[in-house]
Amino acid sequence: MTVARWGDVATYAVLAVLGAFFALPFLWLISLAVRTPAEVYLGASRFIPQVPTLDNFRLILSDPAFLIYLWNGLKLSASGGLVAVALAIPAAYAASRLNFRGKQAILVGILAVQMISPLVILLPLYRWMVALGLLNSDLAVIAVYGALGMPLAVWLLKVTFDGVPIELEEAAAIDGASRFTTLWRITLPLARPGIASAFILAMVMNWSQFLIPFILLERDGDWPISVAIFNFAGATNASTTQVLAAACIIAVLPAVMVFVALQRMIVSALMAGAVKG
Template identity: 80%
Template sequence: MTGARWGDAATYALLGMLALFFAVPFAWLLSLALRTPAEVYRGAARFIPAEPTLANFGAILSDPAFLVYLWNGLKLSASGAALAVVLAIPAAYACSRFDFRGKMAVLLGLLAVQMISPLVLLVPLYRWMSALDLLNRDLSVIAVYGALGMPLAVWLLKVAFDAIPIELEEAASIDGASRVQTLARITLPLARSGIASAFILAMVMNWSQFLIPFILLERDADWPISVAIFNFAGSISASTTQLLAAACLIAVLPAVAVFVLLQRMIVSALISGAVKG
């Protein structure tokens, strides 16, 4: 084998190990979700259940409260992602089309903000929202989701805008279109795959958020699925472990399904945008 092939083999081996590292917990979770209460007590003695059952999934999906939690998670995640994209569009367009002093510093600053852990923001965020009487409101969670998702959306949309030939906008300007008209009628439609990718990634990121809704929402009926499962996990016994496992799998499946079904579109938008120049 040549050096390049050895490198490829090592890369695939490393990726396989990483995939196995993340797949084992899901496999164990699935094993628990398919067990009867009697088999849960056996622990790790049998990885494959002797009598697998889907009754645990049926019990979870038939619970009206669980469906409410799913709806809350979807509502907050989608609204926060939409807000992030709306806020990111003018910033990404300006960074793509205009040359100004400190542009790279602005982009790097947005990237640095994206790296800040929500743990750093918990105490000041709670005190600020409490002072403004914005606790237990969906709009407060959506606003925070939008702010946290905007830096990533700016970078993704800038890539999409960069791939659109500027000559199209110049032609529209010659025809009398304003900058806003050009953005709305030409640039945004051509960048729709990049916009969709930014929305999807921001929504998946919001779906997995736990700390933000945990500190801002106190009413049970307002919780998204991530907070609801955490509170349920604190009160389970050995006889309900299989129900918790089924609930966790159902909560994770939407994000996994989105990446599996739309990975080609997301990767394409990240690499080349909507139009190859």
Template identity: 85%
Template sequence: MSAARWGDVATYAALALLGAFFALPFAWLISLALRTPAEVYRGAARFIPESPTLDNFATILSDPAFLIYLWNGLKLSASGGALAVALAIPAAYAASRIDFRGRQAVLVGLLAVQMISPLVILLPLYRWMNTLGLLNQHISVIAVYGALGMPLAVWLLKVAFDAIPVELEEAAAIDGASRPRILARITLPLARSGIASAFILAMVMNWSQFLIPFILLERDADWPISVAIFNFAGSVSASTTQLLAAACLIAVLPAVVIFILLQRMIVSALISGAVKG
């Protein structure tokens, strides 16, 4: 066998080891979620349950509150993601198409604010929202999601706009179209895969958010799934681990599935962003 073939074997051996580490939590979660309560106590001996059951999922999903948590999670993440992209489009367009002094400063500033922990800005925001009577309103969470998602969205959209030949816009400008019209009619449609990547990425990050809804929403019925499972975990005992596993899987699955389906698009957007940044 050649050295390269041995190298392939070593590559697979290393990836198998790393793969076991990354796959174990998912595999174990699925295994637990399919077990009966008695089998939970059998540990690794029942990695493949003898009598797999969907009862745990049925128990979780038959709870109307759980469906509301999922719906809240979807609503908050999607609205927050859409707001982030909407706020980012004009700035990204300017950064891509208009030569102005301080352009680099704006882009660096956007990168810098991403280093600020949401915890820092949430302290004053909590008080302001309280004063404005916006606590316990989804709109407050959506607004913060929009602000948190905007900087990355500007970067991703700038890269997407950069990739569109400026000649297309010049042709339209000669025909007398105004800039906003050019943006709406030519640039945005051509940049749709970049826009979609920015939106999905913002949405997935919002789905993971815990701190903001946990602090700004006090009523159980307003919570998204990320807050609800934290609360649910506080109430389970060893005899209901299988239910917690099923609840975690349901909470994790939407983000993972969307990401896997669209990962080619998102990862290439991230990679081009990483190269430019």
């Protein structure tokens, strides 16, 4: 085989190892979720349950509180994603269409913000929300979700706007359209796949957030699914381990299914501006 072919083989081998590394814990979680209480005590001695059951999933889905937690997670994640995209659109459009001093430095700074862990800002964030009277408020969590998701959305939307032909905007400007009218009527409709991708990525990131709602929401009925499962895990024992595993599977599946189903659209949006010109 050629050197290039050996390189491809090595690449796929590394990807296979990484895939197995991340898939095995998920498969073990599925194994626990379909076990009876008696088989939980077998531990690693039996990966495939002898008598698999879906009763754990039925028990979880029949609990009204669990459905409320799922709704809270969906509501907060989607709202935070909308805020992130709404804030990112004007910033990304300006970065794509306008030339100004320090633009590249500002874009790098925005990306650097994305690398800051929420753990670093939790204490001042908590004190700020207390001072504003927003503690135990969905608005506080949604605002933080939007702020955390905005940097990635700005970069993704900039790439998307770069892929929209500027000649269309110039033609609209000749016809007397304002910058806002051009953005609203021409650019945004053409950038819908990128906007949808930015929203989906922000929403998936928000869905997996734990620290922010854990700190800012103290009432049980306001918790998203990530916090609810954590508190359930703290009170669980061996007889309910399989129920906890089923709850984790149900909580993880929405994000995995959305990403797998829409991965082509997300990749297309990421690559939209790469072939410009």
